[in-house]
Amino acid sequence: MTTRIVWLRRDLRLADNPALHRAAQSAERLLVLYIHAPDEDAPWTAGAASQWWLHHSLQALSRQLDDAGSQLVVRRGDSLDVIRQCLQATGANSVYWNRLYTPMARTRDRNIKDALRADGVEVRSFNAALLNEPWTVETKSGGPYRVFTPFWKSIREQVGAVPPCPTPALPPAPEIDTGSIDSLQLHPRLNWADGFGAHWTPGSAGAEQRLQRFLQHALDDYDEGRNRPDLDATSGLSPHLHFGEIGPRQVVAAVDAASSDDGRTRSAQQADKFLSEIAWREFAHHLLFHYPETLDQPLNPRFRGFEWAGRDTDLNAWQQGQTGIPIVDAGMRQLWQTGWMHNRVRMIVGSLLTKNLRHHWQTGARWFWDTLVDADLANNTLGWQWIAGCGADAAPYFRIFNPVSQGEKFDPKGHYVRRFVPELSKLPDRHIHAPWTAPDHLLRRAGVRIGKDYPQPIVDLKSSRQAALAAYDKIKG
Ligand SMILES: Cc1cc2nc3c(=O)[nH]c(=O)nc-3n(C[C@H](O)[C@H](O)[C@H](O)COP(=O)(O)OP(=O)(O)OC[C@H]3O[C@@H](n4cnc5c(N)ncnc54)[C@H](O)[C@@H]3O)c2cc1C
Structure with a gap:
């Protein structure tokens, strides 16, 4: 009896899943395995929002596999150890997976492939991503x-x-304890993510x-x-x-x-x-x-000597959506409330953080890493280096987004700001993106006291822009 293991990682689907498809074609019994091994992704273990997603995604996949006459087996621990235990427990002699591309996953997978092949196990990998x-x-x-x-x-x-590959008919699973998704302890302890379910259906x-x-x-x-x-x-x-x-x-x-x-x-x-x-x-x-070092080094080497100068108080205000700049605060609150932020607004908040406030781009990347449900090492690294001006094909450093004009252009009626910054909702459209410039009588009518109901901007956009450009001049060469 041929028993195979399919090791799922970031390919949590049955359709267009080449590893699953190929394994199912030629196996009489098939073990579908997910291993939670957070240490193996260090120093980029999945953030809290991603873990919320993963918890629900695994539950959805498990239901799907049950419906297809199979089952999801979950384990926590060292991946190689777990795979070896499963091979032994089921008599399987092959392991199939779809490839990952982060530096940590590549090293881990290469080592596992070598070790299993040395054990005489067949290992095959595919491209699903x-x-x-x-x-x-x-x-x-x-x-x-x-x-x-x-x-x-x-x-x-x-x-x-290359067309998607078909959803396979799944052979039955071998006798083995399935483990429990709850025991992986992915669900955040804080109740902050409770609202995510209103926006998303993982799976x-x-x-x-x-x-x-x-x-x-x-x-x-x-x-x-x-x-x-x-x-x-x-x-x-x-x-x-x-x-x-x-x-x-x-x-x-x-x-x-x-x-x-x-x-x-x-x-x-x-x-x-x-x-x-x-x-x-x-x-x-x-x-x-091709440039794995960009996880913590700028692709443009000139930026290694850049004078980042961020202050902790500014960072807290940025993280909490209390900068006093409405489109930035709306974005940061959207992120906190839904685990996601619109791409245009990611660029606006990123520009404010790395240019006006001169925080290191990695400070922003780390916050996004923990709070985005779509946190992705490749996309996040590219996005932050792009907006900071130090990456591939990046926005030049001297292009500093003005959050007020960006807001006026891309949220012309202020609907987005009103949704996430309700304390400004009664301001007229023409002042919604720069409430500190609104006349007193309009602020009074809208029930907004700047500095009390809504913060003063934490930074002067004009002078901070000049300071950023001066810092850039020093590395421009
Ligand atoms: C500072 C910063 C950080 C970012 N961090 C992430 C991240 O961690 N994870 C992430 O998936 N995206 C990231 N992005 C890219 C982009 O913001 C999101 O992919 C996009 O907002 C997702 O929304 P969507 O699925 O509706 O996009 P759509 O506009 O519907 O695009 C479809 C798909 O294309 C891909 N895509 C779109 N834009 C980009 C882009 N600029 N770079 C790479 N892929 C893109 C995504 O997979 C997206 O789902 C980041 C962008 C910036 C500026």
Whole structure:
């Protein structure tokens, strides 16, 4: 009797899962295993919001596997030890998994592969997470890309070339204790994440619903809509993609089908824009694979000598959404309340933190890491280095976002600010993004005392901009 183990990690789905598919094709019994081994990701063990997601995602997967006549086995501990125990307990002699690309996972997986092969166990790995694995894309001179546009051009033609693989019929599971998801203790002890469930449905079914809603209601206006935090105009797929509840091949196939369905050219253009965002995710993985040091070093070496100068009090105000700058506070409160923040607002809050307040980009990256349900090492590192001006294809350091004009442009009626900063909700639209400039009688009428009901801005945007530029001059060379 052939018994195989499929070791799931960030591929928590049954559809388009090559490791599961291949193992199921040729096994008579199949053990589907998840191992919680937080130490193996150190110093980037999953943050609290991600753990909330993972807890619910594993529950959803477990139900799905039960329905498919199989079961999810969960364990906590050293991955190699657990796999060896499972091999012994079930008589299995092969282990299949889908590849991960962070430096820690690569080292761990390589060691496990070597150790199991030395034990005489068959080990096979597959690609479930990316359209193009990092080593398959290279510049004409044979190196990795550092600029997005040529990277995107080089992969554009092949996007959609590999179709998703089918959902397999699953052989029965071997006799083994399944373990309990609760015992992994992923659920945060604080009740802060209790509200996340109103915004998210972790698991493949939730991912599919998000995708369908996006295709029906938002794809057609994606290019303009995607910058508007006051609208529900992006897919919200990021946590689902991070945990592999849906894969990029499935997303591409669905987008291609939706945009060719009725021959709408507008839709095809919008689809192309959306796929280019999926390609940013690919680019982020490409960069982290080829430049693993960027987890804590700027890709642009000049920034190693940059004078970061952040103060703790500013950082607290930023984290708590109490900076006195409405669009920033709305973003930071959205993050705290929902575990997610709109991309445009991530850039605005990141610019304020790294430029006006001159906090190290890693300080922001760490806060996001703990509070985002979609926290992803590749995307987060790229995002923070991009906004700080020290990464690949980054916004130049001297481009410092003005949060007031950004708010006026992308949240023109102030709906987004009013939703997350309700103490400003009665201010007229024209003052909602800079309440400190509103005349006294309007502030009184809106019930806002600056400094009491809502903070004074913690930083003067003009002089802090000048100070940031002066600091940049010192490393510009
Ligand atoms: C400072 C900063 C930190 C960020 N940290 C993360 C992170 O930890 N995890 C994360 O998934 N994204 C991160 N992003 C990228 C981006 O903000 C999110 O992917 C996006 O907001 C997710 O919302 P969505 O799924 O509705 O996006 P959509 O607009 O619907 O895009 C579809 C998918 O494309 C990918 N994508 C879109 N934009 C980007 C981008 N700029 N970089 C990489 N991939 C992208 C995501 O997988 C996203 O789900 C960060 C951006 C910044 C500026």
